[in-house]
Every structure is written in C-alpha cells, then in structure tokens.
Amino acid sequence: MPLQIHGRQDNMINVAVIGTGSIGRHHARIFAGIEGVNLVAIVDTDSARAQELAAQYNCEALSNYKDVMNSVDAASIAVPTTLHFQIGMDFLKNNKDLLIEKPITTTIEEARALIEEAERRNLILQVGHLERFNSGVSLVSKMVEKPQFIESQRLSPFLGRGTDVDVTLDLMIHDIDIILSLVNSEISDLRATGAKVLTENIDVAHAWIEFKNGCIAEAVTSRIANDKIRQLKIFQHNSFLDLDYQRQEIVSHTKKGDSIGKEIIKPQEKEPLKEQLLSFIECVSNRTRPVVSGLEGKEALKVALKVSGLVNLSL
Helix, strand or coil: CCCCCCCCCCCCEEEEEECCCCCHHHHHHHHHCCCCEEEEEEECCCHHHHHHHHHHHCCEEECCHHHCHHHCCEEEECCCHHHHHHHHHHHHHCCCEEEEECCCCCCHHHHHHHHHHHHHCCCCEEEECHHHHCHHHHHHHHHCCCCCEEEEEEECCCCCCCCCCCHHHHHHHHHHHHHHHHHCCCEEEEEEEEECCCCCCCCEEEEEEEECCCCEEEEEEECCCCCCEEEEEEEECCEEEEEECCCCEEEEEEEECCEEEEEEECCCCCCHHHHHHHHHHHHHHHCCCCCCEHHHHHHHHHHHHHHHHHHHHHC
16 A cells, blocks of 8 residues: 655655665665654565564555655665666656666666666666775775776675676676776776686676776676685876775875885775765755766676676686
8 A cells, every 4th residue: 555645844855765685674774864864664575574674763664665656755776686677767757866776777778768767857866886985995086096907806705695696796896886987988898707606697707907098907706705805906106005995994005216105094984885875865955966876887787797798608
C-alpha cells in the first residue's frame, strides 16, 4: 500500500533507501543521523530485514519501492546492479533525485538513458563511488600535478559475495574511476588479462591503460588474495605519492637535491560513505553537480566493461 507523507516539515528532505544488503543498511544508518534528512522508509523484498532496520531507525518498512515513490524527494538505490536501471528510471520519471550505488548500470546504453532522463528533468544523479570521499583520496588529488605513471592494487580475500559480476565491476571500477579523475585525458590504448578461478566470473584482473597525454596506469585487482590491500601509487616529476586507502594515509617522496625526502601525511580520518551521503544531500539541497555524476559513473563503467571484454577474449 502506498505510503503517504503530506508535504515537507521544516524543509526536511524526505529520503528512502532501496535495498538493505551490506551497503544499503549503512545508507539507512547514516541517513537516519543526518540533520535535515527524514528517513521515510526502508524498502526491500526481504520484509523481515526491512522491518528490522525500520524499527531500528524509526521509519516505515516496505517491500515495493513504488509504494514510497510519491512520499520522498530523493532515494538511494543499493540493490543488485541488474535492477539499477528500471528502479532508477522509475524514480527519475517521478522527478526524484537519485544516488545509485556503483556500477551505475549493467550497460552503457542504460547509463546513458538515466543520464539523459536526469538532465531532461534537472535532477541530481549521483553514482556511489565512495572512494572519491576517502580523506586520503581527497588530499592526494590536490597533490597530483602531471602524473606520468599510476599503479593501483585492490586485493581482497574471497568473501563469497559480489561474485555474480566480474571483479572488474565489483572492485577494479573504484580505481578506474579515480585514475580517470586524476589523469583527465582520453585513453589511447587498453590491454588486460585475468582469470576465472573460484567462480564463473573473472576473479583476478590486470589492466594496462595508456592515455593520450602520455600517462600510463596499471590496475591490479583480485578477490582471492591472502590479504586485503588498497593502495595507489602516483609517479610524477621529481616525486611520487603512495596512498593507503584503508589507513587514509599518504607517504610523499620528493626529490631534494641529491636525496629523497619522505613525508607521512595523515588527513583527518572520516567515514567515506557518510561523506558521500552528506555530499548527496548537499547537492539535493543546493541543486549542485555531484562529485561523481552519472557521466563519471558511465565513463568508469565503460572502461570496466572493456577490461572484462578483453580478459574474456584472452581466456
């Protein structure tokens, strides 16, 4: 039965969370604590799970996202990627601002359609690349001038979840998005290799990306590693920067005369997901462009799909 809320109260932004998996439940937790936000409902086809979270955050539990459509100003979509397009389009056609978890959709055509619909209606469409809101990433992006070589590693032990998609779409897409933002140049060449080891999809991938401005990036991703590693190295003239995503810490190595100076920089540690959702609410309130809009989400997806295609061709 549709949920009805009559108008805003005190300029509150009414929000719903669609999907309560490993990410969606944290969306609910954070939205429930943001000043100026009214978490209206939690939606999941698993009614028991939705009800459990709704009781915890004092909101409604629904099993059909269409029942909350007319009662919110915005929604975050944290359902399986195959459902992003249909749910996202339904909300956009009802003039609702959206945060969609990464990857934006399963195909470029779907991503393009969402972007065009959002632009046509002047709506916010943000994609959940939360590493952009990592304190270390935010700082290192200001330190990058003309990168010559970028090396990323994103390795995880096998967890058994997210295996319905290639590791390129599950993990590597984070680093692809960040690399594209740092280099800001068109890709001139892309090579990739990888393997299917424990699942029917790609579990290990290695991509080599060359850009028209001369920069080269190497991205290595695995979901069957011994240890969890999240690292980004950026080499530029007379210096290189080493970012540890997990510690949100940067080690800066700079040439000083005939020696190399080393500085450890530790910005204030913040929860990336909370920063992402705060940024989304700010965009909704002020009608400003998201840090990661649908366009950036589409470009990251385009490269990730290309990497997957090249790996599958090599197998």
